[in-house]
Amino acid sequence: MTCARAACLIAAAAVAPALAQAPQKVDASKSYIRFVSKQMNVPVEGRFRRFEGTVAFDPAKPEATRAELEIDLASIDLGNEEGETEARRPLWFDVARFPRARFVTSSVRAVGAGKYEASGALTIKGITRDVAAPLTLTESAGLRIVEGQLPIKRLQFKVGEGHWSDIETVADEVVVRFRFTIPATR
């Protein structure tokens, strides 16, 4: 019967990813997403307090890695209320319309021992761009720690519009530094 074949296909589809690698939840308490931008040549640091992600990673098949990440942009921490309020407004992240930024991997390839190059699609404020970041992977005490940094141009995502697009006061380049901790599985 065709019905039986369909059921079999569905079962196979459900089992196949599990065999490859089950997605692991990022442990946010042992992870961070920080960024540094320059204001009038002065480095100013910030971070996002809330984000969540899943990573399906098999050291034997890094190219099959699938990672997804969502960042709650309203959780921005700049160390001062005035800056944070401004960052949530329409000219910056416009969190009322675009509450989350999203990153989805498209490919991961090994470039050396514990070193990888990840690329994927980053969506901020409804604008999606392909980005690539070098990663390092370390394992200790049953945890996998992925670290890396990603320089992005804020104006490509319309982060800081209108008078804020003046890059003399707030530079276009923002370096995002991140660390994600996931349970190690074999």
Add this chain to the structure above:
Amino acid sequence: MTGRSEAYGSAAIAMHWATALLIVGDFAFGLYFIDLPLSPQKLRYFAWHKWAGALVLLTGAGLLAARWLRAPPSLPASMPHWEKRLSRLTQVILYLLLVLAPLSGWLYSSAAGFQTVLFGVLPIPDVVGRDRGLAEALRTLHRGINYTLAAVVAIHALAALKHRFVDRDEVLAYMLPFLRKP
């Protein structure tokens, strides 16, 4: 009165008026821009405000050095003892606040996450880390110190005017030699 002259030296006079301009100007400027909505212009104003504050430390130190190199003129013998003491006390408090005002601003800025980079080129290290609670406290302290400074500056200026128009002595002319009676 041996070794004492009838006016401050020209270095002390220059430093005094430079300091006066800077603190009156930067105080008024701070009052004006602090409640503006955040904008690139406001970020620039913050930087200028901090640079002017750093200059106050320099001119204030210059003024102290000039006083030390050449003793200030002595106060008129006609002044009552308590007035002389009050005058000295006011000046000591002024010097203290001249240091504390920029210092508290610098610490506040560091605690709020903004390093001070003089004229955009010379980084002043942060001695306190980013800390929201500390930033709030330092902001209140910076404001308190500057309102106190404004009050003491007003007393200092009113006293100088009293010397000129009530006591009709030469004390104001110590700092403004062109006022000196022939």
